[in-house]
């Protein structure tokens with residue numbers, strides 16, 4: 345097998361029956377359901393990019409085991425150049441969706457590449473787990489599979505430890521058999537769930553398990569069609585409109601799901617860690633998969649910043665307010681976020697180092713900053729768009745209006761000095777899909793929370809920050825009796 349085409353991806357979804365529920369109905373074919381089909385098409389388009397003549401070399405690399413060309417986000421980076429190549433590839437994908445599909449397949453590909461590169465970490469628990477992770481990684485790479493993941497247990501209350509391990513709700517092992525482990529419970533939030541081939545289940549590093557949590561400490565992956573697995577979708581934010589009316593929602597709906605596991609059998613060869621709370625807690629940090637998934641997120645952030653900035657510039661140009669001082673200030677803020685994302689990503693690549701597994705790892709601090717910064721930067725970017733656009737977001741008749749009886753008046757009254765009416769409305773419908781629709785609001789929520797809640801994320805940064813460097817400088821200043829610092833007044 346080699347890098348898949350879009351058609352092969354869609355056939356793969358059709359070929360694997362899965363239990364997906366949307367608005368009270370079981371979805372027969374996720375590639376044809378009106379709430380999901382355009383999202384599937386968007387992912388298919390990403391796969392097709394791997395075969396575009398001009399992009400092929402930037403999107404794929406030669407598989408070390410088969411010699412076929414496989415997706416570049418699967419590469420286990422060994423050099424800084426590998427990291428840069430991977431970022432270029434991920435940026436092509438992210439730009440294709442304007443940064444609006446955070447869970448394009450590269451998100452999980454880089455995670456499994458990091459884990460396969462650090463296979464001895466898993467072997468510490470049981471030698472078979474090390475072999476399993478390597479074999480599985482090779483399997484998804486060679487078959488170019490799409491993965492979703494669900495890391496969080498459903499919470500009945502926010503007053504506990506934050507681990508949410510309530511009996512009967514949290515996903516746990518109910519028994520072990522010769523064939524594998526049987527798991528029961530619920531997990532959130534499988535973005536892209538109905539449109540994925542496989543689901544990965546593990547724990548985020550930010551939820552630290554403790555002794556006694558062994559039945560909940562899991563890391564495995566199984567096909568989305570595994571019996572007992574149920575995906576419960578939220579409402580679709582693809583509202584069935586045209587690309588004119590809902591330019592983003594009609595293209596990039598990646599869907600989020602709650603996942604129920606009703607006594608699901610996970611074959612032993614798909615188990616990567618089991619019951620070892622210390623290894624589970626440390627997986628992201630010790631294998632550096634957290635740095636690699638942040639690298640994927642950084643590419644998405646860059647694409648998203650560029651896109652929102654581009655829309656904001658056109659909004660200001662269309663309304664003729666670009667020259668006003670407060671518009672310039674706001675646009676400059678968007679430019680700042682864009683350049684900061686690029687700078688952190690570049691710094692993380694430039695300062696990358698080989699880790700203990702021989703994998704080239706992006707520098708942790710700058711790459712983590714791209715995550716934490718974006719949690720507040722993106723909502724602010726959306727706010728800026730709203731401030732720039734004001735009532736024009738509401739002067740947005742639909743495409744149908746432009747073919748109706750009022751079309752001549754719309755053309756007359758809605759034009760601006762720089763832009764015809766139809767182009768103005770088309771642009772503002774796009775801006776509204778970023779700044780106001782259910783699709784746009786979900787993007788804001790996604791950026792606030794997808795990597796964990798802000799408090800926990802802040803604590804992660806605090807934990808990895810080299811504090812001694814700065815405190816020692818201050819201590820040295822305090823130790824100084826002032827001789828070296830004497831001023832004229834001294």
Ligand SMILES: Cc1cc2nc3c(=O)[nH]c(=O)nc-3n(C[C@H](O)[C@H](O)[C@H](O)COP(=O)(O)OP(=O)(O)OC[C@H]3O[C@@H](n4cnc5c(N)ncnc54)[C@H](O)[C@@H]3O)c2cc1C
Nearest residue numbers: 493494495496502532533534535789790793794796797799
């Ligand atoms: C659009 C979207 C897509 C996502 N996609 C995925 C995915 O694909 N895979 C996946 O595994 N996860 C996904 N997530 C889930 C994400 O990991 C969680 O949202 C995140 O970890 C926060 O958990 P929570 O939503 O349960 O927040 P909560 O724990 O409910 O937190 C809500 C708020 O309450 C605060 N809070 C909670 N408990 C306490 C406490 N004890 N003390 C003080 N404050 C508290 C939090 O800081 C936060 O501000 C997604 C989330 C979103 C919004």
